[in-house]
Amino acid sequence: MLHLASATGPDWAPRAIAHLDEVLLDHAHLEKKAAGAAVTLLFRYPEHAALQKPLSELAREELSHFEGVLRHLERRGVPFARQKPGRYPGRLHRAIRSDPKHQLLDSLLVGSVIEARSCERFGLLADALPAVDSALAAYYRSLLAAEARHHREYLRLAECFHSSDEVQTRLEEVAQHEALVLAENLPEARLHG
Ligand SMILES: [Fe+2]
Numbered sequence: 001m002l003h004l005a006s007a008t009g010p011d012w013a014p015r016a017i018a019h020l021d022e023v024l025l026d027h028a029h030l031e032k033k034a035a036g037a038a039v040t041l042l043f044r045y046p047e048h049a050a051l052q053k054p055l056s057e058l059a060r061e062e063l064s065h066f067e068g069v070l071r072h073l074e075r076r077g078v079p080f081a082r083q084k085p086g087r088y089p090g091r092l093h094r095a096i097r098s099d100p101k102h103q104l105l106d107s108l109l110v111g112s113v114i115e116a117r118s119c120e121r122f123g124l125l126a127d128a129l130p131a132v133d134s135a136l137a138a139y140y141r142s143l144l145a146a147e148a149r150h151h152r153e154y155l156r157l158a159e160c161f162h163s164s165d166e167v168q169t170r171l172e173e174v175a176q177h178e179a180l181v182l183a184e185n186l187p188e189a190r191l192h193g
């Protein structure tokens with residue numbers, strides 16, 4: 001089960017498919033950022049042994065997703081390029097409190113919610129794409145289990161450092177914040193747009 005405070009509306013997938021190459025390029029950047037976020041936590045918290053192997057594995061898996069999206073970009077004839085980031089990540093990260101007592105918890109929960117939203121939207125693309133690009137639809141379907149597992153893994157890691165009550169309470173708040181960020185953003189051709 002994905003812990004999200006809102007469901008993506010029915011207009012999102014048709015809009016994403018109307019700008020599919022832009023969304024696919026955004027997706028490539030997101031997979032690379034997901035790997036980078038995990039590696040950043042590895043460097044920021046070398047004292048937390050519990051984080052090291054799981055986040056290293058997660059980062060490698062995200063880079064393999066990155067390479068998978070690169071293959072689909074190439075197949076579709078879309079060059080990989082720099083792209084203006086969407087508004088979502090910056091606004092979402094405002095939920096991360098900067099004091100040392102809460103920063104790790106919030107970082108893990110923001111990671112968890114991003115994974116959940118990605119998983120939800122990959123599922124919508126997998127359902128909507130078969131008539132447009134069946135290979136890409138199958139690729140999105142193949143990512144669902146991994147992204148749902150990443151969502152749970154970030155929660156499990158948070159529970160290595162905080163009680164499950166504390167994690168659940170804060171998760172609700174972060175998920176509410178994420179839903180607000182999505183609702184306030186103007187539509188843009190991004191995976192989290
Ligand atoms: Fe991924």
Ligand SMILES: [Fe+2]
Nearest residue numbers: 034115147150
């Ligand atoms: Fe992921």
